[in-house]
Amino acid sequence: MIASFFQSLESHSVAYLLISGQATVLYGAATFSEDIDLWIEPSPENVERFRTALREVNARYYKLTPPLETPYLRSGHGFHFFLGELDNEAMFIDVLGRPPRSRAFAVALGESRHFETDWGRLPTVGLRDLIELKKTQRLADYPIISALTLGVVEASGVSAETLSWAVTNLFTAESFLFFNEHYPQWVQSSDVPSTLTRLAGRPADEIPDSVIEEATRWMNAAMARHQRADRNYWRPIIEELRKLRRDRILMREGTPV
Amino acid sequence: MSTLAEIEAAAEVLSPFKAVRWRELTPAERLRRSWTARNQLPDARVVHDRKLFPKP
Numbered sequence: 110m111i112a113s114f115f116q117s118l119e120s121h122s123v124a125y126l127l128i129s130g131q132a133t134v135l136y137g138a139a140t141f142s143e144d145i146d147l148w149i150e151p152s153p154e155n156v157e158r159f160r161t162a163l164r165e166v167n168a169r170y171y172k173l174t175p176p177l178e179t180p181y182l183r184s185g186h187g188f189h190f191f192l193g194e195l196d197n198e199a200m201f202i203d204v205l206g207r208p209p210r211s212r213a214f215a216v217a218l219g220e221s222r223h224f225e226t227d228w229g230r231l232p233t234v235g236l237r238d239l240i241e242l243k244k245t246q247r248l249a250d251y252p253i254i255s256a257l258t259l260g261v262v263e264a265s266g267v268s269a270e271t272l273s274w275a276v277t278n279l280f281t282a283e284s285f286l287f288f289n290e291h292y293p294q295w296v297q298s299s300d301v302p303s304t305l306t307r308l309a310g311r312p313a314d315e316i317p318d319s320v321i322e323e324a325t326r327w328m329n330a331a332m333a334r335h336q337r338a339d340r341n342y343w344r345p346i347i348e349e350l351r352k353l354r355r356d357r358i359l360m361r362e363g364t365p366v
Numbered sequence: 367m368s369t370l371a372e373i374e375a376a377a378e379v380l381s382p383f384k385a386v387r388w389r390e391l392t393p394a395e396r397l398r399r400s401w402t403a404r405n406q407l408p409d410a411r412v413v414h415d416r417k418l419f420p421k422p
Contacts, residue, residue, distance in 0.1 A: 142400060
């Protein structure tokens with residue numbers, strides 16, 4: 110079922126990127142995701158191609174989903190579909206046309222990566238875009254971001270820009286200590302509390318608990334800012350979704366696409 | 367059959383120290399194993415909905 114779905118996207122030339130859970134699995138930063146998240150280019154032509162691909166695999170609308178139309182995609186709504194019956198075998202597909210904190214689709218597509226898998230050759234959002242998308246309200250996403258960030262550093266080397274960016278995208282003490290020990294040059298390019306910068310390059314087991322606690326507070330404060338920003342991002346979209354529900358514009362669960 | 371708690375525990379991100387073996391796998395193999403674990407969920411719908419439509 111899942112391979113057929115991706116084959117259908119391919120055969121109808123749908124412009125899309127795999128994002129979120131399965132993308133983090135492909136990049137090696139997480140071990141599990143229960144659904145398929147896609148970012149599709151929200152142009153009318155592409156939406157029509159996507160609709161055709163969904164129909165070909167008998168997809169149906171799931172909960173809280175507006176009609177699959179460009180204006181709703183462009184205003185940031187999430188679209189939820191399922192394949193098969195709504196039982197243990199059901200497969201969920203969650204779609205965005207304008208993910209939070211995203212750049213233009215064409216720009217992200219230019220920095221995407223293709224992975225060869227059992228489901229075909231999957232266009233997958235680039236690491237830095239994926240990291241921005243994962244700055245959600247869910248605490249569980251922040252260790253994943255940290256692992257993805259270490260992946261960026263390993264893949265792209267230790268330029269001052271990369272290290273400066275990386276140190277603001279680590280949210281666990283474990284990832285920060287690893288980064289600090291292996292990439293001590295970060296200290297030259299970042300605005301970080303001096304108690305932390307003084308210990309750049311030191312092995313994790315030589316870092317005093319008080320410094321680890323300060324690092325944790327510093328990262329937690331950044332995490333809280335991202336969570337707040339995400340809440341504020343979704344507020345007007347959720348408000349509009351409530352209005353669509355009141356106006357009975359949302360699709361009924363189970364309706365074929 | 368794995369319990370939901372076991373599956374969700376396995377879903378937690380790997381630390382940089384524990385991730386080595388996982389990252390040594392090919393992306394295709396990681397996806398294969400992830401989807402196998404997903405197929406063992408007692409109810410994928412519950413997990414999906416809890417993440418996507420959290421109760422306030």
